[in-house]
Structures are given as C-alpha cells and as structure tokens.
Amino acid sequence: MVSGRAPVLELEEKELITGLRSGDERALEGLYRLHAGRVYALGLRLTADPSRAEEIVQDVFLQVWRRIGSFEGRSRFSTWLYRLAVNRSLDTLRAGAGGRREQPEPEAVERAAPDNGLEMTMDLESAIATLPEGARVVFVLHDVEGYRHEEIARLNGIAPGTSKAQLFRARRLLRARLGRRKP
Amino acid sequence: MNHPEWQDALDAYVSGQLDATAQDALSEHLKDCASCREEADALARIVSDAAALPRSIEPPPHVWWRLANALGTTSEDEPASTKVVGSLGSRFRFALAAAALVAVFGAATLIVPRHHDSTGGTSARAPSSENQPDVMVISDRAKPQPSDWARMIWALEEESLSTEKAVFAGLAGHVDAEALARASVVEPALDALDIAINETVDALRQEPQNPGLARALTGYYERKLELLRVAARLASGTWA
Numbered sequence: 001m002v003s004g005r006a007p008v009l010e011l012e013e014k015e016l017i018t019g020l021r022s023g024d025e026r027a028l029e030g031l032y033r034l035h036a037g038r039v040y041a042l043g044l045r046l047t048a049d050p051s052r053a054e055e056i057v058q059d060v061f062l063q064v065w066r067r068i069g070s071f072e073g074r075s076r077f078s079t080w081l082y083r084l085a086v087n088r089s090l091d092t093l094r095a096g097a098g099g100r101r102e103q104p105e106p107e108a109v110e111r112a113a114p115d116n117g118l119e120m121t122m123d124l125e126s127a128i129a130t131l132p133e134g135a136r137v138v139f140v141l142h143d144v145e146g147y148r149h150e151e152i153a154r155l156n157g158i159a160p161g162t163s164k165a166q167l168f169r170a171r172r173l174l175r176a177r178l179g180r181r182k183p
Numbered sequence: 184m185n186h187p188e189w190q191d192a193l194d195a196y197v198s199g200q201l202d203a204t205a206q207d208a209l210s211e212h213l214k215d216c217a218s219c220r221e222e223a224d225a226l227a228r229i230v231s232d233a234a235a236l237p238r239s240i241e242p243p244p245h246v247w248w249r250l251a252n253a254l255g256t257t258s259e260d261e262p263a264s265t266k267v268v269g270s271l272g273s274r275f276r277f278a279l280a281a282a283a284l285v286a287v288f289g290a291a292t293l294i295v296p297r298h299h300d301s302t303g304g305t306s307a308r309a310p311s312s313e314n315q316p317d318v319m320v321i322s323d324r325a326k327p328q329p330s331d332w333a334r335m336i337w338a339l340e341e342e343s344l345s346t347e348k349a350v351f352a353g354l355a356g357h358v359d360a361e362a363l364a365r366a367s368v369v370e371p372a373l374d375a376l377d378i379a380i381n382e383t384v385d386a387l388r389q390e391p392q393n394p395g396l397a398r399a400l401t402g403y404y405e406r407k408l409e410l411l412r413v414a415a416r417l418a419s420g421t422w423a
Contacts, residue, residue, distance in 0.1 A: 038238055041240040044240060143234065168190070
C-alpha cells in the first residue's frame with residue numbers, strides 16, 4: 001500500500017509502482033498524474049482523434065493496473081508504459097481500418113492541444129493531423145518521439161524502407177501544408 | 184524540386200543520419216543550388232519544430248474519473264458508462280451556443296444550481312452575497328470524503344455529457360442561420376465554464392484532499408448542466 005496519507009503527487013514513482021503491485025488505486029492515480037499527459041499526447045498525435053486518444057489513455061492505464069505484475073523492472077517504467085501506449089494506439093488504428101471513423105476536423109485537434117501561445121506549434125499540430133495515416137504514424141514516432149526506422153518497422157509490421165518512404169512523404173506533405181508559415 | 188537525386192540525401196541530412204562523405208557532397212551542392220537549400224532549410228525546420236512539440240498534453244479531466252469508475256466497477260470489461268462520449272463537433276457547439284445566448288443574457292436568474300449530498304440527495308445551500316461563491320451546507324454526518332467527491336464529480340460530468348448528447352440530438356435539425364450567427368458571441372461564455380472546470384481540476388491535483396476545490400468543481404458542473412437544460416428547453420420551444 002502507499003504509505004501514510006501523503007498526497008500521491010509527492011510520492012516517488014518507485015513507491016507508486018510498489019503500491020500498484022499491492023492493488024492500491026491511489027498509486028495508479030499517482031502514476032496517471034505523472035504519465036497520462038504523455039500517453040494522451042502520443043495517442044492524440046497518432047490517431048488525430050481526441051476521442052480515440054481518451055480511450056487509449058483509459059485502456060493503457062487499465063492495462064497498467066491489470067498487468068503491473070508483468071513489469072519486471074528491467075527497463076524504466078515509463079519505457080514500458082509508453083510501449084503499451086504505442087501498441088494500443090497502433091491497435092486502435094488497425095481496428096479502425098475496416099470501419100474507419102469520420103476524420104476529425106483539424107479544429108478538434110487544435111482544441112485538444114495545449115494553448116502555449118505559439119502559432120507555429122498549433123499549425124504543425126494541425127498539419128500532422130491531416131497527414132495520411134501511414135505517414136502520420138511514422139512521422140510522429142520518428143520525428144516527435146524519436147524512434148528509429150527499424151523499431152517503427154517492427155512495431156508496424158512494415159519494412160524499414162517503407163518507414164523511410166513514409167517519413168519522406170510526411171515531411172514533404174507537411175512542407176507543402178506549412179509553406180505559408182512565417183519564418 | 185529541381186534535383187530529385189538529392190532528395191533522399193536531404194532527408195538523411197536533416198535527420199543527422201548522413202555519413203561524412205555524403206554530407207560533404209551535399210554541402211557542396213547546397214552552396215550552388217538555391218532550391219535545394221530552401222528545401223533543406225524547410226525540412227530542417229519541420230524536424231526541429233516536431234522535436235520541440237510538447238511531449239505532454241493533459242487529457243480532459245473526465246478521462247481519469249471514468250478510469251476510476253471502471254476500476255471500481257469491473258476488473259475485465261470496460262462498462263458502457265465509461266465509453267467516451269466524444270467531442271460533439273463544432274456544429275453542436277455552435278447550435279448550443281446559439282441557444283445559450285438567450286440563457287445567459289435572458290434567463291440567467293433562472294439558473295439555480297442544485298447541490299447534492301454524498302447520498303445523492305439535495306442539501307441546503309447557505310445564504311451567500313453576490314460577491315461570494317455559493318457554499319454548500321453539509322452536516323458533519325454527511326460530510327463527503329475524497330472518494331465521495333470523486334464519485335459525485337464523475338456522476339455530474341457523466342450527466343452533463345449525456346445531456347449535451349441529448350441536446351445535440353434535439354438541436355441538430357433545428358438550427359437556423361440566425362442562431363448560428365449568434366454563436367460566435369456566446370461561445371466564449373460556454374468555454375469559460377470549461378476553463379473554470381479544467382483549472383479547478385488542476386488545482387485539485389495539487390490539493391487532492393481540499394474539499395473546497397471539490398465543492399467548486401461540482402458547482403461548475405452543475406451550472407454547466409443547468410445551462411444545457413436551459414438550452415434544451417429553448418431549442419424545444421418549451422421555455423416560457
């Protein structure tokens with residue numbers, strides 16, 4: 001159990017993981033507060049759909065709750081968690097391929113993104129959301145999240161060359177769509 | 184794109200994945216080729232901007248409440264009540280905003296928040312001045328605990344979302360051009376409630392045991408809910 005009555009935000013991640021292993025919901029809340037933003041950002045950018053991103057956050061943290069026993073601690077918890085998030089997001093996209101939802105308006109993605117006052121950021125977020133799915137996934141994983149082509153290829157079940165081609169396509173599409181940006 | 188033979192090298196170049204020999208060759212080419220230089224600059228800017236995007240975007244507060252509810256009610260299947268209602272789209276927001284115009288400026292005095300006690304009943308509200316926030320009177324016996332607040336807030340938000348959905352269904356076919364034109368004036372008023380809700384949720388994250396913040400959050404949700412109900416009545420023509 002999470003010790004004492006300390007607010008969950010003050011607890012270290014290691015303590016939270018220990019609490020989670022013993023079934024303490026407060027520990028899950030603490031980990032959610034630490035990592036939900038990153039999971040949501042990843043889901044939102046990969047799916048370009050705020051509703052799907054919310055579902056991904058819920059599902060990922062339900063998985064964390066149920067599968068914490070399979071986390072052996074060899075890697076960082078965040079690495080394990082974000083891998084769950086990437087896999088869940090890709091599963092969502094694959095599941096949607098046969099019955100794709102209506103593509104959200106760019107406005108919906110802009111509204112979900114943080115208002116940090118940078119028009120550049122909002123423009124790029126909107127442009128990413130308009131990319132074709134394959135190009136968007138590779139661009140987000142490579143240029144935003146820092147994955148390598150070999151890893152993206154393994155996650156997506158594609159060849160590394162396909163990943164490179166999708167990145168090439170994504171950057172050119174973004175360049176065309178952001179062409180009128182101010183320097 | 185005057186030199187397609189350089190395009191693959193440009194991609195590797197902006198990713199920092201070009202070997203030294205190839206980089207020297209490309210650098211020489213860029214000295215003399217304005218179009219490839221422009222292309223390289225544009226691609227490099229996209230790559231650097233992408234890397235600088237915020238790594239974290241806070242999910243809406245209802246995501247946590249639904250997750251907490253799911254954990255409390257089931258261990259395997261996500262209950263129907265935790266399904267995300269989803270964004271309702273700008274058309275609804277505009278239609279709702281048009282209806283709310285009258286609610287905000289013409290019927291504000293009729294928006295009377297209801298307050299619930301921890302058992303779902305209605306509690307009395309203490310007298311308050313115009314400048315003081317409403318304060319719910321809670322007996323010691325019924326004083327909600329943090330877990331009770333979470334349930335109350337979640338229930339209010341669920342009700343708010345389902346009401347939004349119902350209003351959307353009611354308004355979808357009845358929005359005229361005039362109502363849509365008024366929407367841009369009222370949209371900020373509706374957004375203000377959502378902003379207040381989000382800010383209160385952020386404050387609660389810092390002080391999760393603060394009952395005043397929990398009370399404020401339930402109050403905001405109740406006001407939003409009342410506004411939605413007013414909008415529904417306006418749309419259906421039942422507003423007296």
